[in-house]
Amino acid sequence: MAASDHVPTLPDPVRALELLSHSPVFGGASPADLRPLAARGTFRTLRRGELLFRAGDVPETLFMVSSGSVRVYRVVRGGTRELTLHVEGPRQLVAGVGVFAGSDPAPAHAVALQTPTEVLCLPAAAVREHVFGTPALAAAVIASLARRQAELLARLEGLVFSELGERLAAYLLEHAADGPHALPTNSDLAALLGTVPELVSRKLGEFYRLGLIQLERRQVRVLDRPELERLAGRGG
Amino acid sequence: MAASDHVPTLPDPVRALELLSHSPVFGGASPADLRPLAARGTFRTLRRGELLFRAGDVPETLFMVSSGSVRVYRVVRGGTRELTLHVEGPRQLVAGVGVFAGSDPAPAHAVALQTPTEVLCLPAAAVREHVFGTPALAAAVIASLARRQAELLARLEGLVFSELGERLAAYLLEHAADGPHALPTNSDLAALLGTVPELVSRKLGEFYRLGLIQLERRQVRVLDRPELERLAGRGG
DNA sequence: AGGAGGCCATGACCTGGGTCAAGGGGGAGG
């Protein structure tokens, strides 16, 4: 943390331009296109658990993660459950849909997962005006939103039609495929997989007993990748 | 039907402009903005069951329903189940996401629900170029996609976290709130509600026995609206 | 060192939803 703060003296617009021009969404645009946008950006640092925005807020800001990660989630079942929609790391947009949908209130909460998490904040009005007025940017943004939507659709479809074992296997393959991986808490995993902590615990135990994974102090390692892939439903 | 066919001699571009300028997505744009787009449009008529496109197709065309309706759905569980994503009526876009996402293959199938169903076909390349080059259009399209995404999210979230009874009650309230409504087949309803025909039959029977709805030859009428609203989970 | 709170693990039990199978009715076509 102290290390990454060695260059805090660079002005925000410079860092913002650097960040934007290396992001997947805006990376294709020319620096000339991005500079006016970057000039409007400010940075904000959050601690784990700190909320970036809440469902119902009018989206006045577009965020891009600079470091750390942000979890976007909805609260359902009358507050008894959380469903994580996605987790965004560096160079990824948060609140894209809300900002571009017009004045609709945000449909989800967003919270920092790590300390520190730094985000670039861009005023929604400026973003809209600039993006819509620059065809290359508009195309990139729409493509990005569309891709996000497709991912979300696939995930929720999985929640509806596949079993917990499949989803957990898929998660493990995605996050622990190469080398060990520090598991989130069962509660966070449950929010991601659309279930409750007890069942995460059970299934992890089952996978362990079957010799599919190694589990030690929340560090997980894949032992039997082919079997996990079979469980994940490559053809089920 | 015959009545609406009394003016088939109007040239396509004129009808296309008429349709586009009265649509929610493009309605806000000026006729001058829309005319070049309309000039590229052609109409196509489908019979019930006819496919507009298939999942996996590269989206070369943006469709706007002119009359009839189109069901967009995914096939899941290795072909054993269908999940209806949405049903679009006149003046609504179909395949919006696919067209604007770039070259990604379509994630869903689309099929006509009625005979006849007429759609306006707009070449994807022309649409992209024109929309991205016209800020007002770009804004409208992005807002539309974003809204669609929010709806889809809410629906799928409902599939995951609410019970069949709630979903069916919500469906009845939405479609049969005022006056009688011709029910789709149980199979179609099941695809919409994310379940199987047997359970639709059971739940409908249950609602009937409880005196919540009237059912006669597939015509349904809401009898006890307050109770249905309670079941639909306004606060559950 | 001790206490407290959070997280994990595990057992017992319940229920909604899905599957399978059998029976019935209505419409289309011969």
Add this chain to the structure above:
DNA sequence: CCTCCCCCTTGACCCAGGTCATGGCCTCCT
């Protein structure tokens, strides 16, 4: 008019997932 076929209906059974409750471990704070 009869027959076939499709779809709806209904019953019996099964199971994944969810809930509730208990007990243990680890960690952090005092």
